[in-house]
Amino acid sequence: MADGAASRSDVILDVSGLKTVFRTRGGEVHAVNDVSFDLRPGELLGVVGESGSGKSVTMMSLLGLLPQPPAEIRAGTVMFGGQDLLKTPDRDLRHIRGARIGFVFQDPMTSLNPVFTVGYQLREPLRKHMGLRNKAAQDRACELLELVGIPDARRRLSDYPHQFSGGMRQRVMIAIALACDPQILIADEPTTALDVTIQAQILDLMAELRERLKMAVIWITHDLGVIAGIADRVLVMYGGQIVEQAPVHELFTEPKHPYTQALLTTIPHIRGARADKLTVIEGQPPILSAAPAACSFAARCPVAFARCQQENPPRFAVAPDHDAACFLLTEEPAHA
Amino acid sequence: MLTFTIRRLLTAVPTLLFISLVIFLLLELAPGDPMAQVPLTVPPEVKQRMREALGLGEPVPVRFYKWLVQMFWIEPKVFIDWMTRDSWLLGWLPDTALYSGEQRVISWQTRSPVMDIIVQRLPQTLWVVGMAYVIGVLIALPIGIISAYRQYSVFDQVGTFVSMIGFSIPPFFSGVVVIVIFSVQLGWFPSIYDTTHRVVDWETFKVQISQMVMPVMVLALQTTAQISRFMRASMLDNLGQDYVRTARAKGMRERTVVLIHVLRNSMIPVVTVIALGVPSIFGGAIITEQIFKVNGIGQLFITALKANDLPMVLTVAFIFAFLIVLFNLIADVLYGVLDPRIRYD
Ligand SMILES: Nc1ncnc2c1ncn2[C@@H]1O[C@H](COP(=O)(O)OP(=O)(O)OP(=O)(O)O)[C@@H](O)[C@H]1O
Ligand code: SF4
Ligand SMILES: [Mg+2]
Numbered sequence: 001m002a003d004g005a006a007s008r009s010d011v012i013l014d015v016s017g018l019k020t021v022f023r024t025r026g027g028e029v030h031a032v033n034d035v036s037f038d039l040r041p042g043e044l045l046g047v048v049g050e051s052g053s054g055k056s057v058t059m060m061s062l063l064g065l066l067p068q069p070p071a072e073i074r075a076g077t078v079m080f081g082g083q084d085l086l087k088t089p090d091r092d093l094r095h096i097r098g099a100r101i102g103f104v105f106q107d108p109m110t111s112l113n114p115v116f117t118v119g120y121q122l123r124e125p126l127r128k129h130m131g132l133r134n135k136a137a138q139d140r141a142c143e144l145l146e147l148v149g150i151p152d153a154r155r156r157l158s159d160y161p162h163q164f165s166g167g168m169r170q171r172v173m174i175a176i177a178l179a180c181d182p183q184i185l186i187a188d189e190p191t192t193a194l195d196v197t198i199q200a201q202i203l204d205l206m207a208e209l210r211e212r213l214k215m216a217v218i219w220i221t222h223d224l225g226v227i228a229g230i231a232d233r234v235l236v237m238y239g240g241q242i243v244e245q246a247p248v249h250e251l252f253t254e255p256k257h258p259y260t261q262a263l264l265t266t267i268p269h270i271r272g273a274r275a276d277k278l279t280v281i282e283g284q285p286p287i288l289s290a291a292p293a294a295c296s297f298a299a300r301c302p303v304a305f306a307r308c309q310q311e312n313p314p315r316f317a318v319a320p321d322h323d324a325a326c327f328l329l330t331e332e333p334a335h336a
Numbered sequence: 337m338l339t340f341t342i343r344r345l346l347t348a349v350p351t352l353l354f355i356s357l358v359i360f361l362l363l364e365l366a367p368g369d370p371m372a373q374v375p376l377t378v379p380p381e382v383k384q385r386m387r388e389a390l391g392l393g394e395p396v397p398v399r400f401y402k403w404l405v406q407m408f409w410i411e412p413k414v415f416i417d418w419m420t421r422d423s424w425l426l427g428w429l430p431d432t433a434l435y436s437g438e439q440r441v442i443s444w445q446t447r448s449p450v451m452d453i454i455v456q457r458l459p460q461t462l463w464v465v466g467m468a469y470v471i472g473v474l475i476a477l478p479i480g481i482i483s484a485y486r487q488y489s490v491f492d493q494v495g496t497f498v499s500m501i502g503f504s505i506p507p508f509f510s511g512v513v514v515i516v517i518f519s520v521q522l523g524w525f526p527s528i529y530d531t532t533h534r535v536v537d538w539e540t541f542k543v544q545i546s547q548m549v550m551p552v553m554v555l556a557l558q559t560t561a562q563i564s565r566f567m568r569a570s571m572l573d574n575l576g577q578d579y580v581r582t583a584r585a586k587g588m589r590e591r592t593v594v595l596i597h598v599l600r601n602s603m604i605p606v607v608t609v610i611a612l613g614v615p616s617i618f619g620g621a622i623i624t625e626q627i628f629k630v631n632g633i634g635q636l637f638i639t640a641l642k643a644n645d646l647p648m649v650l651t652v653a654f655i656f657a658f659l660i661v662l663f664n665l666i667a668d669v670l671y672g673v674l675d676p677r678i679r680y681d
Pocket of ligand 2: 298299301302303308328
């Protein structure tokens with residue numbers, strides 16, 4: 001189902017057939033439907049999609065970060081380091097979370113615990129995963145704050161989160177995620193809550209750190225402009241599914257999925273301006289109350305045809321590392 | 337924080353003076369005569385002289401002033417003398433002799449110093465009502481934590497039901513119910529609290545415990561109901577916060593996440609409520625002590641009211657007011673200590 005282009009040995013994270021459902025009072029919400037992708041060492045994988053397309057839920061499902069209930073992971077495998085994370089008991093998963101896979105969340109204002117000092121929150125993973133204590137932990141914490149560009153690091157360790165600005169807090173979050181030299185960093189819209197200049201600073205910082213620390217990054221955003229600047233490969237999500245996967249250059253020059261094409265027309269052309277106006281695509285996002293039986297984009301697709309209402313298109317490969325879930329790409333298109 | 341505390345302490349002084357004036361004037365306005373319980377055979381002139389002996393002949397401002405001096409100057413001296421002489425806390429200090437026989441606040445009913453009577457009665461109240469509060473809080477906290485963490489579980493449902501009972505049934509009713517069940521029907525515990533009972537050995541200790549069980553149970557039920565609900569709500573508030581997810585994403589153990597990250601935040605409002613609730617112990621004592629015949633402050637207050645013993649009523653009411661002001665201050669200070677985002681200065 002996935003592209004199959006990458007050789008399996010060259011993959012550090014391999015997600016296949018992931019299905020996450022929320023059971024709510026109003027019925028089920030099929031937030032993630034049959035999502036498959038992989039991540040290669042040192043690469044930056046961008047994930048784009050409008051609000052509610054299932055980007056966060058997908059990433060949190062990987063590490064068991066969704067409260068269950070209401071969440072329920074119905075199917076799939078997440079292979080990392082030779083084991084399936086979905087079958088790994090929480091006790092063992094805890095040695096992976098924060099140690100081998102770091103997570104940065106969307107909102108820096110609320111993601112740090114307000115009653116503990118930044119130093120305490122930074123030392124916690126160091127103590128747990130690396131066994132660092134006292135002086136050693138303090139030194140490493142200080143080093144991490146310096147790494148993410150916080151001036152006067154040693155003194156700031158004893159400050160509380162409210163004494164930092166939003167951009168500084170996001171740097172602290174990044175420092176926490178990087179604390180134990182993870183192989184993978186998952187950044188869930190780390191710059192959305194920040195203003196444009198701070199956003200640019202964080203992006204530069206990430207580019208530099210990735211170079212320096214040689215880790216793979218999954219960067220979630222709904223800003224295609226950001227993706228263009230930093231990603232190697234991109235996943236486009238829509239209605240809880242991956243509708244297109246492509247190397248970043250191809251995505252912008254040869255988008256195959258009608259949704260991706262629509263997305264690209266919505267980017268403002270001034271570079272650096274915020275491009276979060278994805279909702280200008282006509283129509284509403286799909287209702288996720290059941291697993292899709294038709295193409296989830298059919299209701300908004302300008303080129304939809306009969307078959308789109310009857311089946312959910314699988315992902316068709318069009319080039320190495322490039323595929324899209326649209327019937328227009330079948331060998332024998334149903335219409336001209 | 338220190339300047340805040342000092343400022344609050346200073347503003348507490350006029351507040352307390354004002355409160356005592358209001359209590360004084362209210363009692364002044366209240367109908368009733370301290371001579372009402374004196375036999376009718378005593379001639380009116382004698383009663384009049386007795387009134388004057390009590391200081392009742394003097395004008396209101398003078399009497400208020402005298403009470404203030406006695407309460408805030410003479411009684412503290414007596415108290416300090418007692419602390420350095422008899423108490424285990426400061427008894428090792430050289431005895432002070434500040435008090436030199438000035439007129440103290442005297443109970444009209446017993447003719448002995450009001451403070452001495454209060455000090456005698458206080459241990460009973462603290463033992464029964466204070467103990468109930470401590471037990472109530474200690475039970476409430478884990479219940480609140482578990483109910484929130486396992487929201488809608490059987491444990492949570494039972495907890496909700498029991499708290500509803502604790503909330504809706506006042507102690508004067510539940511008190512009678514437990515007396516009927518455990519004393520009258522089952523005969524497990526005595527229905528009257530014997531204040532003269534002294535604990536000297538294991539047997540007498542068991543008797544003491546058995547007579548404390550029912551009043552403590554009744555009061556603790558109320559405290560547990562309130563505090564556990566509060567704890568639960570506060571935990572639920574915090575369990576949904578983003579920082580909880582961050583802690584999990586760092587690989588922290590579930591125990592660390594809940595009992596350190598979430599609990600530390602949830603305790604901020606709960607500690608405040610616990611502190612604010614301490615003075616209500618004494619309010620609760622007024623009724624519960626009547627039911628179980630505990631010879632404490634609450635009962636003292638009721639008997640003094642019935643006998644028109646104004647100095648006693650005034651002093652006890654003032655002590656209640658003082659405790660409320662004090663624990664308000666304590667709650668504010670604790671809030672500032674626990675929450676680094678609060679800056680009072
Ligand atoms: N706890 C929950 N209970 C029910 N539904 C949920 C819950 N969390 C998420 N969802 C649903 O899952 C879907 C995907 O949400 P998700 O947060 O992954 O979107 P997203 O792509 O990250 O969007 P955004 O860009 O706004 O962060 C949404 O339709 C959302 O309503
Ligand atoms: S499958 Fe049909 S509806 Fe879906 S994107 Fe392609 S053309 Fe549009
Ligand atoms: Mg999201």
